[in-house]
Each structure stands twice: as structure tokens, then as C-alpha cells.
Amino acid sequence: QIRIRYNDDAVLDEDMRVLRQEWEETGYQLERLQMNPACADAEKAAIYDRIAPAYSLPFQPEPAPKALLTAKDKPKVAILRDEGSNSDREMSSAFYAAGFEPWDITMTDLLAGRITLDGFRGIAAVGGFSYADVPESAKGWAATILFNDRIKDMFTAFYNRPDTFTLGICNGCQLFGLLGWVPWQGLEAEAQPRFVHNDSGRFESRWATVRVQDSPAIMLQGMSELVFGIHVDHGEGKLHFPDAAVREKVVGQNLVPLVYTDDSGVATKQYPFNPNGSPDGFAGLCSPDGRHLALMPHPERAFLPWQCHWLPQEMQGLEVSPWLKMFRNAYDWCVK
Template identity: 40%
Template sequence: ISAFAPVADIRRTLTPLLQTTLESVLILVDLGSGRDRLGGSALAQVFSQIGCEGPDLDSPEQLAGLFAATRQLIGESKLIAYHDRSDGGLFVTLCEMAFVSRCGLEIDLGSVCDVLPALFSEEVGVVLQVRADDQAAVLACLDSFGLGGCSRVIGRVEQDHNDIQIIAGGRVQYRAARVDLHRAWSEVSWKMQRLRDNPGCADFEYERILDITDPGLHAEVSFDLGENPAVKAILSGSRPRVAILREQGVNGQIEMAAAFDRAGFSAVDVTMSDLAAGRRDLIEFSGFAACGGFSFGDVLGAGQGWAKSILYQSRLRDMFELFLQHPERFALGVCNGCQMLAALKELIPGAEQWPSFEKNESEQYEARQVMVEVLASDSVLLAGMEGSYLPIAVAHGEGRATFESNVELKHLADNNQTGLRYVDNRDQSTLIYPYNPNGSTDGIAGLTAANGRVTIMMPHPERVFRTVCNSWHPVHWGEHSPWLRLFQNARAFAA
């Protein structure tokens, strides 16, 4: 059975990510009520068994009660983290929470005699993290929904070490380093990845599990998130028009339009056929954005078909050349749009040294959140953002910036044309996968033309300008992430 439902407020959802900086406890809600049936479990399969009796939902009313209780507790902000018990049982549930949170756990099963079924049965259940001060209130709430007999505290986050420790009957039954368990958990995927992808990239990603001091994704913002450089322009009441370009296979136009709209533009859907037929002219707009996607299915190379359709049609070539040379117009190319504009560099003043974008070093499409540094550059869109280290989404198969020689690379650096570069979790420029998701030379992720009016980048700022659209973000960010500043800068320029 499959089902779906709308989420009223995604800001009130929970993930398995544990908070490690506060006093908390872990509560198991066990709808199997201690039966711990192992039939069909991963543990049984490991030993080539099926088992006699599988997990079951003996009381559907309890499941309804669990749903109602968690909704109430979320509404009261009493839950911090949540993870369901499923494949692998309670032990795997807890390990997964520890892996993503990069912490140790101390688990106490109490007087349980049979530890293996308790850890590996796949009965319906959930693990909740709650503040220590809220423990009594949470247990009382669960009891009020008929779950008191199957809910109990089973442990806590361990901040002093990175081990996962299981206690039962007052004795330590099992203890292992989180890193060793994480590598075992990832080993099969790593071996498959080595066969399918670039094995060197697979090894880099697997080995980084060993780095127990890895700070992970983070954010260092060099500007005031509460300031808007376009406030005077917005107060004028005007909404300059920006063309959101669309070609066959482009799919990023909606979020791009939303970002420009939020910054004070009137975003206009403009298809390439509109331009080719003369129904629209780029010069009517203050700027244009070439969006991400897979124009023409990337058959001729990512962005190449789109670019050639412009270069080989005189009307379009002249239109783009006039626009890109106009001192009061701006352009943004993201992902497929970045690849397309790079292929149009002969039409863009000051873009002669731009690279081509080739297949990712991993040999696979990469969709993940990575860290980038905003460099000091002449880009009008990145103005005032230099010195920031920010998470951002990437989603591409051909994003590796490749130069004919180091001369072009040096020229871009010397002339403040490198706007973004990939960094590792310690803010160092890197070629190492997956911090650098495509193997770009010098970690290059974004560039600008010499005049600063045309900016291209492989990452997707338009997909993360709202805080809630980030897969991870600092808890203190408000409605908007720092990436809205890029679009606000565009609005200030268009004033």
C-alpha cells in the first residue's frame, strides 16, 4: 500500500539527526510490546533462515495513538529527533541515528534476557529523542494515548566517546566504535560503487568515514542576513522584468522564478521558441536566467545543443550578443544554463578564458549538498558575499571545469573572475570527492565575465534560497538562507 498526504508545515518535521549539545534521552515506543518476533528479519536472512513468526501490528489502535501522540508532541516542540524501527531492527535504527549525528550512544535494555531479538526484531516502533527535562511530560503524553505500556527510556547520546554501547541486565553486552560500524554498514555500497563508478572517488568517500573530527556541513556568513541591498529599489514600487529562459528539457524554471520574484522582480516565462519567432526580445528585460535541467537530453553534450541553437540562428545570435554586451543588463546561468553560457563565451565580453564543463570525475550524476566558498570577484550577483562558506545543492553529470591550459585558470584568478569554489568541511579548497563533486580544476564552481554582469555556476542557489529547502541548515536561520542575497544583488543592480 502506498499513500501520501500534504505536510502543513515542513518546518515542524523531524529527522533522525540527534542533537548532541543538550541533555536528552532516547525513548523507544515498541508497538510489538516486547514480542520481538524475528521471522523475515535481516538477522534471520544473515543465517539463511526464514523464522517461524513475523512481526505484526496486533493493535491498530496503538498505531493510530502513536500518530496522534507524535503530532501533539511535535506541536508542543517536545521532540528533537525521530526514526522508525524497520530493516535491521532497533540496533540498525540506533546506528543510523548515530552515523548521521556523528556521536556515540549508550543504550540500556534493562532486564531484557534475550538481547538479540530485542535488538534485531523488526516490530513496528519508533525511537524518539527528547530533552531530559521533557522526559516525564513525553511519557505522560504517550500514556494518555494508550502507549504507556510499550514506551520506555532506552538510552542517551554519549558526548564523551564515539562508541555504541549496549547494556542489558546491568552488564555491557556489546561495545563497538561508531566508525567501525559505519564502515561495515557502508561496505557493500562502497564495493558496488567501486564497480559502477570511478573507484578512486568511491574510495575517497568511504575513507572519510574514518575522520571522526570532520565538522560536517556548516555555515560561515560574512554579511548581515537581515540587510537587503535592494531595499531602496524595492521601495520604489517597480518590479523590473527578468526572463526565465526555458528550452526543451530544462526543468529548473519554477524555483528560479520564485527566487527572483522573492527578490522583487517580475519573473517572465520565456521559451526559446518565443525568442526565435520574434514574439519576445531579450533586450526588453533587465536580466535573464538560464536554468538547470537537461536541454535536448544532453545528447550533444551538456548545454551544447542549447548553445548551438543560438549560435547557428542569426536572429538569436544577434539578440544574445546585443544583450550580453549591454552595460545595464545581467545574466545568470545555473547548471545546464552555466554549461550553455560557457559555450556562448565568444558572445560574452570578458569570458574568453572560461572553461568547458566535462563529465564528472566520479563518472556519475551527482546530487548532494556541498560546501562552497564565495570568493572576492567582480560578479554583481555575488557582491558583498565574499568570505562566506555556505552549503548549497548540486545536481549535474557534467560539471567538471576543464581548461586548455593553466594560462586561462591564472587569468581568471588574477582578474577576480572566480566567484565560487568547492571546499571541504574545513573550508579548504579541494579536489577530493565528494567535497568537490565533479573534480573541477582548483575547485572552481562559479565564474563571472570580466564586466561582472554575467555569472555562471554549477551549484543551484535558486533551490536553496529558502531555508527549509536545504537538507541541512543552521537552526538560527530565518525564512531565507544567505543565497537570497544573490538575487537581491540582482535587484539592486537592476534599479
């Protein structure tokens, strides 16, 4: 309640939520003109009496020992990018902070034969707007792999090596869908899950809340039931299953490692908590053996507390955010 008095006269005595909606009304009406009006309405309703997200931290996040960072013999990870990619610096930093030796690898490097994937234990395909997302997200990037026999064979061999892992984030996640790397290889194109335009009809850049679920994903082991904030930045993040049988198998095998949640930590399709409309809050997929992981949100942009848009009071003293554990898990898997 907001109360303003002038001398003995009550000038204002009103619910803050009502005043806030009055203040935001012009912006809300503009939003309805430039996006899916139903999503604008949903956000207005959600904001009215929204509570703080109920973060849950089932483990204590710890930085990597300094000895790992100064070691001479580190596992190598290829930070893979193409024309229009971004977040490669953040991805490199996250892997470096976990003990890896990150290498900046462009598709041009691979196409020109300047380097191969043979010496790497991991590939991290970064976010962004490869080829300006024309004609759709990651399609140009996928084409540079699928329509070059040498490059396609190189990636297939890497995928099938039992000592490798892959991580696709945002644009990289969309790439993995188009390559048929998640949930598993061998699906017909007509049945392959892929990421399509957000229900809102626009690009979404938000601080969302997600929950880690039980899955075989090696990078998320020991993180189940973590509920925490994360960056989302995408225009085509809605996970679409053309074949209901594939979705049923994915759910049955626990291949959905991350879901968007509401402020109570419950998986949701409701906008804006779910920024794209993915069914049951699905935020990514992994392979049955757990080595290949594709996520639309950006953990590499939130592995340090100062990168987080909001933290509850009790978590503001964290040295690192819980998302660093993803990258440390990958390191532990490589050196075990």
C-alpha cells in the same frame, strides 16, 4: 562509542564509525562497480570521521521589503529555458522574492518571434538537461542560439548592453561556457573553458559546501567569505581549462567567484566535497565587468531555509538563506 548490555553482560562495545562502515559496506562495494572506484574510496575515507561543515555568515540575510514585491514597475528578468530544462520555477521564485518581474521565456518563444530580449534587464538560464544532454550538456541549447543568425545577434546585443546582467546556473552555466560568455568573449574555441564529465563518472546530486570569494560579480557583492551549503546536481560540472594561460588570467583577475570547500571551509578538489573534480574547487566563472555570472551549483534551490538540507543550530532561525542576497544584489544593481 555504542555500548549495549544485557543484564550484566556487554553484548556490544564498539566505535560507532566502525559499525557504520560495516553497515555501509555492501553499498560501498556496489558504488565501486558503478562509478570511478577511486571516488568511492575517497568518500568512504571522508565519511569515517567527518565533522559538521563550518558555515560562516558574514552578513545578516534579510528578505526584500514587501513594498518591492507589490510594486507596479519592476525590472524584468527573462527566466530562459529550452526543451528538457528544469528549475525554472525555483529561479522565478528567487527573482520574484528579490523584487523582480520574472517572465517565463522559452527558446521557442524567441525562435518564433513571439518576444525579444529588448525589454529585459536580466537573463537567467536555468538548469536541467536541455535536449537530454545529447551529445553533451547544453550543446543542443547552444546550437539553437549559435546557428540562427537572428537569435545569435539578439543574444550578443543583450550581452553587450551595459544595463544588463546574466546568470547561468548548472545547464545554463554550461551554456554560457559554450557561448563563450565566461570568462570573456573572443576566446578561440580551442582555448575556451568548458564543463566536462565529473571525475566520479556519474551524475552527482549532493548538498555541498561552498565559499564566496572576492570577485567583480555584481550578484555576489557583499558576500565574500560566506561559507554555506548549496545544492549541486550535474553530470558534467568539472571546469576544464584547455589553455593554462587562460586559467592563470582568470585567477589573476579574480574571476572565480565560488569554490567548493571541505568541512573546514578550505577550497578543495577532494571528492565528495568537490563533486566533480574542478581544479582548486572552482564552482563557476564571471566576466571581468561582473555582469555575467555562471555557476554550477543551484542557489535558487536554497534561498529559503526550508530548502537547505542541513543548517547549524544557530542558523535555524533565519527568515531567508544568504543566497537570497544574490538576487537582491541584482535588483539593487538594476535600480541604482
